[in-house]
Structures are given as C-alpha cells and as structure tokens.
Amino acid sequence: MNPNLEESLDHFERMIDSGTESMRIKAVIRLSKLSNQAPEYILSQTIPILSNLIADDSSNNSSPLQGLVIHCLKCIARQGDDGRLATEIGQSGALCSILRLLPQSNASVQKICLKCIWCLVNLCNENRLIVAMNGGLEIIVNMLSSSMDGVRRYLLEILSALSLVRVVRRGLVSLGGLRFLVEAASVGNMLSRERACQAIGLLGITRRVCRMLVDLGVIDVLMELLRVGDGALKVVAGNTLGVILANIDYIDLVAQSGAIPLFAELIQGSESVGQEIAEDAFCLLAVGEANAVVIAEHLVRILREGNAESKAAAANVFWDLSGYKHTVPVIRNSGAIPLLVELLSSQSSEVRETVSGAIAQLSYSQADREALNESGAVPLLLDLLHDDSEELKDNAAEALINFFDDPLQHETISQVVDHPSFRSMQNRLSRIRGASDNQTVSSMRQMNIDQAEPTRD
Numbered sequence: 001m002n003p004n005l006e007e008s009l010d011h012f013e014r015m016i017d018s019g020t021e022s023m024r025i026k027a028v029i030r031l032s033k034l035s036n037q038a039p040e041y042i043l044s045q046t047i048p049i050l051s052n053l054i055a056d057d058s059s060n061n062s063s064p065l066q067g068l069v070i071h072c073l074k075c076i077a078r079q080g081d082d083g084r085l086a087t088e089i090g091q092s093g094a095l096c097s098i099l100r101l102l103p104q105s106n107a108s109v110q111k112i113c114l115k116c117i118w119c120l121v122n123l124c125n126e127n128r129l130i131v132a133m134n135g136g137l138e139i140i141v142n143m144l145s146s147s148m149d150g151v152r153r154y155l156l157e158i159l160s161a162l163s164l165v166r167v168v169r170r171g172l173v174s175l176g177g178l179r180f181l182v183e184a185a186s187v188g189n190m191l192s193r194e195r196a197c198q199a200i201g202l203l204g205i206t207r208r209v210c211r212m213l214v215d216l217g218v219i220d221v222l223m224e225l226l227r228v229g230d231g232a233l234k235v236v237a238g239n240t241l242g243v244i245l246a247n248i249d250y251i252d253l254v255a256q257s258g259a260i261p262l263f264a265e266l267i268q269g270s271e272s273v274g275q276e277i278a279e280d281a282f283c284l285l286a287v288g289e290a291n292a293v294v295i296a297e298h299l300v301r302i303l304r305e306g307n308a309e310s311k312a313a314a315a316n317v318f319w320d321l322s323g324y325k326h327t328v329p330v331i332r333n334s335g336a337i338p339l340l341v342e343l344l345s346s347q348s349s350e351v352r353e354t355v356s357g358a359i360a361q362l363s364y365s366q367a368d369r370e371a372l373n374e375s376g377a378v379p380l381l382l383d384l385l386h387d388d389s390e391e392l393k394d395n396a397a398e399a400l401i402n403f404f405d406d407p408l409q410h411e412t413i414s415q416v417v418d419h420p421s422f423r424s425m426q427n428r429l430s431r432i433r434g435a436s437d438n439q440t441v442s443s444m445r446q447m448n449i450d451q452a453e454p455t456r457d
Contacts, residue, residue, distance in 0.1 A: 035075040051094035067112045074116040086123035114154040121161040141177040156184040157192040163199035194233045201240035226262040235274040245284040264298035268310045275313040292327045296334035303339040308348040319358035341375040356395035363402040
C-alpha cells in the first residue's frame with residue numbers, strides 16, 4: 001500500500017468500480033494480504049465496497065471473485081481487539097449476502113463462507129442475531145444433516161455461538177437440531193464447547209427437553225467435559241449436569257456415570273462458583289442413600305486433606321445433608337463428626353462458621369449429640385459463645401440448647417444458661433417453635449371445621 005493511504009484507497013475503489021475482472025481480483029487479493037498492516041479506519045472504508053461487490057456478484061455462482069471477497073472480509077474482521085470491524089461487516093449487509101450464497105455455492109466457496117461466518121459470529125454478538133433472523137440456523141442444521149466432514153467443525157462451532165441467542169435455542173428443538181448441539185459440546189475448541197454446554201443447560205430446564213438431551217447421550221458428554229475441560233468449562237459443565245440432576249429420574253444415571261468423584265474435584269478447585277455448584281449437586285445426588293455414602297467418603301477426605309476453602313465447602317455439604325433423615329446416620333458412620341469438631345479450632349473464620357452450622361444441625365439428633373460430646377465438642381462450643389462472629393455465636397448457642405434440652409447432656413452445659421447468646425437463641429427458638437405449633441393447631445382446627453360443615457347441593 002502506498003504511503004498515501006487515502007490515495008491507495010481511491011485507487012482500490014477505482015479498480016473495483018471500473019476495472020476488469022482480473023484487476024478486481026488482484027486488488028482484493030492485495031487488500032487481504034495487507035489487512036493486518038492497514039489502519040482500522042482505512043479498512044472500515046473498504047467494507048461497504050466489498051459488501052456491495054458480493055451483492056452485485058451474487059447471481060454468478062461460478063465467479064472466483066466471490067470467494068476472494070469473502071476471504072478478504074474475514075481477514076478484515078479479525079483486525080482490532082474489540083470486534084468493531086466484524087460488527088461493521090455484519091451491519092453492512094455482507095453477512096446476509098454470504099448466507100444467501102452459502103447453500104448454492106460449490107464446496108470450495110462454501111468452506112470460505114463458513115470460515116467467514118465462523119469469524120463474524122465469534123467476534124460479535126450482534127452478528128449471531130443477524131444470522132439467526134435471516135434463516136442461518138436452518139441453513140446450518142441442514143448442512144449438518146448432510147454430514148459434511150470437511151467443514152463439520154466450522155458448522156458445529158457456528159452453531160454453538162448461535163445457541164447463545166434465545167430464538168436459536170427454541171429453533172433447535174423444533175428443527176431437530178438438539179443432537180447437533182450435543183455434538184458441538186463434544187468437539188471443537190474449548191470456548192465453543194463451553195457455549196454449547198451453556199445452551200444445553202438453559203434448554204435442559206424443561207422436563208421434555210431434558211429427556212430428549214439425556215436420550216441423545218448428553219450425560220456422557222458433560223462427564224467428559226468435567227474430566228478434560230479447563231477451569232471455566234468444568235464449572236459450566238458441572239452446572240449443566242446439575243440442571244439434569246434436578247430431574248429426579250436421572251439422579252442414579254448421573255451417579256453411575258462417575259459424577260461424584262468429579263464433583264469432589266470441583267469442590268477442591270479454585271473457583272468459588274464451582275464449589276457452590278458441586279455443593280448443590282451433592283445435595284441432589286444424596287437423595288439416594290448409596291450415593292450419600294460415597295459422597296460422605298469424599299467429603300471426609302476433603303476435611304482431612306483440603307485447603308480452607310474446600311474444607312468450608314465440604315462442611316457446608318454436611319450441613320445440608322444433616323437435614324435429610326436418611327443421611328444423618330451416614331454422616332455419623334463416615335467418621336465426619338470428629339473431624340468437624342476438630343475444625344471448630346480452625347484458623348479460618350469461614351471454616352469455623354460452616355462447621356459450627358453443620359454441628360448445630362447435627363445436634364438435633366440424640367445419637368449425634370452423643371458422638372459430638374465424645375469428640376469433645378461441648379467445651380469448644382462454649383468457647384465460641386465468646387467469639388466476635390455473631391453467626392458463630394448463634395450456631396454454638398443453637399447446638400448447646402439442644403444439649404441442654406437433652407436429659408443425658410443437660411448437666412454438661414448448665415453453667416452457660418445465663419449467657420446472653422444462649423438466652424437470645426433460646427428465646428428465638430421458642431418463638432419459632434411456638435409459631436410453628438400455633439400454625440399446626442390452626443390448620444387442624446380449620447380442617448375440623450371444613451369436615452364438620454354440611455355439604456350443599
């Protein structure tokens with residue numbers, strides 16, 4: 001390109017406007033080669049010229065100029081860091097022209113078109129909507145149905161980018177394209193697979209689509225992503241698998257696929273969101289008692305070996321599981337209680353708070369109170385009544401009240417009945433229990449009135 005950029009641009013326009021076919025081809029090839037050197041404002045001015053060239057030449061399927069112009073637009077779209085040029089290409093009408101050319105072009109031009117579309121939808125959100133609103137989804141699904149091996153990966157990665165648009169997700173179900181979305185989650189670059197996985201999670205919320213996805217083998221795909229994905233992809237895959245787990249019919253199927261150890265790894269990861277997702281997944285999986293036993297084994301290992309964050313997450317799961325009747329003996333038999341008691345002395349306030357919450361919940365069971373007392377919980381709980389953390393004091397007081405109400409444990413804590421935190425929690429629990437009892441009596445009274453009321457014709 002000449003030092004005088006404006007003059008070079010004028011020369012390019014003249015070649016396209018009035019040059020021969022050969023001159024046009026040479027001008028477009030030269031622009032493609034120099035696109036990574038020219039400033040953005042110059043490239044921006046070439047976009048409408050190239051867009052018009054595609055539209056004017058769209059009826060000539062055998063023209064070699066088509067593929068060269070589309071390749072040039074792809075080169076231009078990749079310049080800059082913010083996708084601004086890709087956005088301008090989409091708004092210029094070029095993307096719509098490329099979509100119209102795609103189904104009727106020969107194999108070589110189709111590949112060029114797909115590479116350009118792939119680039120445009122990956123760089124710009126608005127371009128995804130343009131493709132979706134101009135029949136692009138139907139074109140991509142139809143091409144995937146034809147098993148085009150040479151360009152299949154581009155098609156799948158375009159589909160995964162499009163699936164972030166709500167109207168596309170709806171269309172995938174009606175067009176029978178869910179199988180391709182599942183395939184897109186299993187191949188391609190990690191970002192593309194993450195997008196497909198995210199779309200699957202959004203679609204799987206409904207029971208009907210969830211069943212369709214499971215029938216298409218989505219559980220195996222998600223398990224593979226949990227194994228090999230990077231940090232962000234594992235979080236998305238775990239969340240999507242949690243969506244599948246929300247349908248109770250698939251809990252055993254997910255457990256049998258080996259999900260529990262992988263969710264345990266997620267709890268030990270550095271992503272706090274991943275830990276929360278794993279906690280929720282364990283609470284769903286633990287509906288099955290056999291699953292709860294395996295989960296408890298992994299959590300005990302984390303309580304022994306994990307860092308502060310993962311120990312807090314493991315204690316949080318035990319806190320939740322201690323609210324299930326069938327998992328209370330599982331927790332006790334797992335050996336978790338001595339470890340939880342030991343962690344009441346942790347240097348981490350987060351660990352102490354979650355552990356104390358789990359112990360407070362466990363203290364509602366007489367057998368667990370005995371195990372807690374044998375592990376030395378009471379003196380540590382008494383010390384926590386003097387902690388600066390209100391949550392810690394509340395959890396400790398709640399547990400101690402349950403010990404106080406137990407005739408077998410009453411004497412062990414009789415010296416703290418006048419402690420302000422103990423009294424405050426005792427009054428609070430009394431009000432909660434009183435309100436609950438009143439509600440039950442009121443409901444029974446209303447039921448008796450309803451039963452006594454004569455029926456009317």
